[in-house]
Amino acid sequence: MSVATIRPYRSDDGPILSAIVRRCLREVNSRDYPADVIDRMCRHFTAERFDQLATVRQVWVLEEAGTPVGTVSRDGNKVFTMFVDPDRAGQGIGRRLMTHIEELAAADGHDHMExxxxISGYGFYHRIGYVDVRESDTEFGLNYILRKPLRR
Ligand SMILES: CC(C)(COP(=O)(O)OP(=O)(O)OC[C@H]1O[C@@H](n2cnc3c(N)ncnc32)[C@H](O)[C@@H]1OP(=O)(O)O)[C@@H](O)C(=O)NCCC(=O)NCCS
Known part of the structure; x- marks a missing residue:
């Protein structure tokens, strides 16, 4: 089993992260959202978009043997863009990425993560300790706002 490393985004990650996100959208999220929303999200998550996001947020990459298999982003105590290679789902990668950014947010003094x-990620967040705050309508459809208290 190769060692997994979590490291900051590099500009050459854009194409592979874009490919992971698009596979998730087509293979997983498409069960919960209509085709037009999935198409719009696929158009949104280009390699260049990741370069832009990395200028305004911390974008983290979990890689194994030099290959990215998951990503999550953090802006303070807010979580964005959590995606794991569908071939690697259910192996603890999402939990590891979330633990990583939760520890960083706690170290920055935040008392909760948001x-x-x-719809597709809702059960995962519940499983790792997040609780419902409210529902929200976004440009990409229904979202659930969830929070988790952080230990400082
Ligand atoms: C949702 C996602 C990020 C989870 O990542 P993952 O690496 O598969 O999750 P993990 O293996 O770390 O799972 C941690 C726990 O959550 C559970 N879990 C994972 N996905 C779940 C889901 N969709 N519903 C309910 N529980 C889930 C796991 O069974 C595991 O439970 P355990 O502690 O009892 O073993 C990943 O499947 C994914 O990228 N999905 C498609 C994109 C997406 O919806 N992203 C979220 C956007 S908000």
Whole structure:
């Protein structure tokens, strides 16, 4: 089993992260959202978009043997863009990425983490300790705002 590393985004990650996100959208999120929303999200998550996001947020990459298999982003105590290679789902990668950014947010003094979960990600966040705050309508459809208290 190769060692997994979580590291900051590099500009050459854009194409592979874009490919992971688009596979998730087509293979997983498409069960919960209509085709036009999935198409719009696929158009949104280009390699260049990741370069832009990395200028305004911390974008983290979990890689194994030099290959990115998951990503999550953080802006303070807010979570964005949590995606794991569908071939690697259910192996603890999402939990590891979330633990990583939760520890960083706690070290920055935040007392809770907040995420906007898709319908598809909702069960995952509940499983790792997030609780419902409210529902929210976004340009990409229904989202659930969830929070988790952080230990400081
Ligand atoms: C949702 C997602 C990020 C989870 O990542 P993952 O690496 O598969 O999750 P993990 O293996 O770390 O799972 C942690 C726990 O959550 C559970 N879990 C994972 N996905 C779940 C889901 N969709 N519903 C309910 N529970 C889930 C796991 O079974 C595991 O439970 P355990 O502690 O009892 O073993 C990933 O499946 C994904 O990228 N999905 C498609 C994109 C997406 O919806 N992203 C979220 C956007 S808000």
């Amino acid at each position: 995420t906007g979960a898709s």
